[in-house]
Each structure stands twice: as structure tokens, then as C-alpha cells.
Amino acid sequence: MTETEYMRMALELAGKGAGLVSPNPMVGAVIVKDGEIIGKGYHKQYGGPHAERNALADCTASPEGATLYVTLEPCCHHGKTPPCTDAILASGIRRVVVGIRDPNPPMAGKGIEILRAAGVEAVEGVLEDECRRLNEVFFYYIQTRTPYVVMKYAMTMDGMTATRTGQSKWITGEAARQNVHRDRGRYSAIMVGIGTVLADDPLLTCRAEGVRNPVRIICDTRLRVPVNSQIAQTAAVVPTMIATASSDIEKHKPFSSATASTAICRRIWIIFIWMTIFPRFIAPRTSAFRRSTKSSVGSRKTSPVTSSSSATVFMTWRSPKSTA
Numbered sequence: 001m002t003e004t005e006y007m008r009m010a011l012e013l014a015g016k017g018a019g020l021v022s023p024n025p026m027v028g029a030v031i032v033k034d035g036e037i038i039g040k041g042y043h044k045q046y047g048g049p050h051a052e053r054n055a056l057a058d059c060t061a062s063p064e065g066a067t068l069y070v071t072l073e074p075c076c077h078h079g080k081t082p083p084c085t086d087a088i089l090a091s092g093i094r095r096v097v098v099g100i101r102d103p104n105p106p107m108a109g110k111g112i113e114i115l116r117a118a119g120v121e122a123v124e125g126v127l128e129d130e131c132r133r134l135n136e137v138f139f140y141y142i143q144t145r146t147p148y149v150v151m152k153y154a155m156t157m158d159g160m161t162a163t164r165t166g167q168s169k170w171i172t173g174e175a176a177r178q179n180v181h182r183d184r185g186r187y188s189a190i191m192v193g194i195g196t197v198l199a200d201d202p203l204l205t206c207r208a209e210g211v212r213n214p215v216r217i218i219c220d221t222r223l224r225v226p227v228n229s230q231i232a233q234t235a236a237v238v239p240t241m242i243a244t245a246s247s248d249i250e251k252h253k254p255f256s257s258a259t260a261s262t263a264i265c266r267r268i269w270i271i272f273i274w275m276t277i278f279p280r281f282i283a284p285r286t287s288a289f290r291r292s293t294k295s296s297v298g299s300r301k302t303s304p305v306t307s308s309s310s311a312t313v314f315m316t317w318r319s320p321k322s323t324a
């Protein structure tokens with residue numbers, strides 16, 4: 001097998017982590033010694049060991065003197081797991097072939113430098129384009145600090161989204177619907193307007209096997225989401241956020257009464273939490289929401305984005321079922 005073929009195998013392995021490793025990138029690794037593959041691994045889930053460590057653990061022979069093929073530059077910092085460069089150096093691997101450098105400017109090239117300084121031969125740029133494309137979402141976010149947003153809608157052959165009578169269920173086929181569910185599993189969040197909730201009463205979950213549900217974000221300026229909607233009824237099991245501009249206590253009540261077990265959170269707190277833990281969960285209005293946060297905190301002014309009423313409020317809640 002050629003270097004490109006080993007890297008392609010590593011790419012395929014990496015892809016198995018789709019929808020499971022975010023906000024980390026998907027990474028795959030293959031260890032080769034004397035022309036034989038002795039270990040394979042990929043980053044399986046967020047917080048778990050990185051691809052390099054999984055490949056080393058998978059080795060059927062000593063990795064001493066072997067070559068490691070890895071789709072992304074090995075990390076050299078302490079995150080949820082110790083640096084992969086440490087594990088590579090400790091293993092006695094003599095050569096590392098990297099698909100693409102870490103896109104994070106302070107980290108880019110650092111892992112490779114450390115390996116080279118320790119006498120390991122490091123080659124980079126093998127199938128670089130493919131390696132970047134695999135982690136398009138990760139690269140985009142790291143380099144722009146802006147969420148990667150995909151707009152999805154169903155369209156008829158003549159460019160319409162519904163029939164003359166407004167009927168839109170279903171104008172696509174089975175294959176398209178399967179793609180929708182696959183995509184839901186790959187992205188961190190799914191956002192719809194309240195109009196969609198009122199018209200379709202959607203569930204917005206991912207019905208593909210082995211992947212997690214995206215966080216559901218409902219843009220609901222006047223807090224009209226029905227308590228008996230599928231979204232509300234499943235909020236205990238599927239992470240859900242509502243962005244609303246309503247401070248009407250009566251409207252909040254169904255979600256804040258004792259039976260509803262609701263936590264209405266101050267927006268500034270909830271944004272802080274979400275942005276820290278799940279930086280990409282806040283969809284394209286992030287900067288607008290941040291602006292509205294400031295204005296409401298500083299001067300109690302109207303949100304410039306969502307409506308002419310009071311400031312935007314983020315809330316999370318559990319459905320009445322959750323306390324039953």
C-alpha cells in the first residue's frame with residue numbers, strides 16, 4: 001500500500017466519529033511496520049482518547065520503529081486527555097505522516113515541531129484537501145470563530161417549497177429524508193422558527209442509528225410554543241433551547257410551574273454556559289444575541305434583533321412528563 005492509501009484508510013476511520021466527537025475534530029490513525037498494518041484507531045467520542053492513542057492501544061506488535069499515519073496533526077497540549085505527542089514519543093514510533101496541520105494558530109505546527117525535535121521524522125500534507133474537507137465544520141469554526149451553518153429546505157422541481165394549497169408534506173422522497181436524519185446527527189444544533197413548530201409540530205430529532213440528537217433551538221419571539229407540542233413534550237430527553245423576547249409571566253408559567261419542573265434561566269448565564277461548553281450550538285444570530293444581551297444588561301433596552309418587546313430571554317425546560 002502507498003502512503004496515500006494508508007492516509008485514505010485513516011480518513012475512513014476518522015469518519016466513523018461523525019456526530020460523536022464534536023466539538024472535537026474527527027481524526028483517524030493507522031500504524032504501519034514493515035509494510036504491515038499493526039494498529040488502527042479513531043477518535044470515537046468527545047472526551048475519549050484521541051485517534052493516536054486508540055491506534056497505539058490497538059497495536060498487535062511493538063510500534064517501535066513504525067510509521068504513524070494520522071489525518072490531523074497530533075495534539076501537544078493537555079486537554080481532556082494528555083498530549084498525543086507524548087504517547088507517540090513514548091511508543092518509539094520513528095516516522096509520523098500528517099494529513100493536515102492543526103488549524104488553531106497557536107497550535108499549528110507545534111506538534112510536528114515537538115516530534116521533529118525529538119528525532120522523529122514528520123511528513124505533512126498527505127491528502128491535505130480531503131483531511132480539511134472531513135472536518136470542514138471544525139476548521140471553519142476554529143478559523144473564523146463563527147458557527148458553520150447549513151441551511152436546509154425541501155424544494156420541488158419548479159423551485160417551490162409547497163403546493164398552491166400550502167401542502168408541503170411530503171415533497172421529497174425517502175432518500176432525501178434519510179439524508180436529513182444523517183445530517184441532524186452530524187451537526188450540533190438544529191434551529192427553526194416558531195412558525196414551523198406551529199404549522200408542523202415537528203420533533204426535530206435524529207432518527208438515524210448510533211448518533212446523538214442535535215440541540216433544538218426554537219426562535220420564538222413571543223413565546224407561542226404550545227406546551228403540548230412534540231418539542232415541549234420531549235424536552236426532558238432532547239436538549240432544547242427557546243430564544244424568546246417575551247417577559248410575559250403568564251406565558252412563562254406553563255414552563256415554570258412546579259409540575260413543569262422548569263428552569264427559566266437568565267439569558268446571560270445560559271449564553272455563557274452554552275458558548276463555553278458547546279461553542280457551536282449558538283447558530284448564526286450569536287453576535288446579534290450577544291449585542292442584545294449587552295443592551296439589556298447595561299440599559300434594559302429593547303433587543304434590537306428579536307422584536308420590539310423586551311430583551312431576549314433564553315430558557316431551558318423540562319416537560320411535565322419528566323416529573324411524572
Ligand SMILES: [Zn+2]
Pocket residue numbers: 050051052074075076083084085
Ligand atoms: Zn491528541
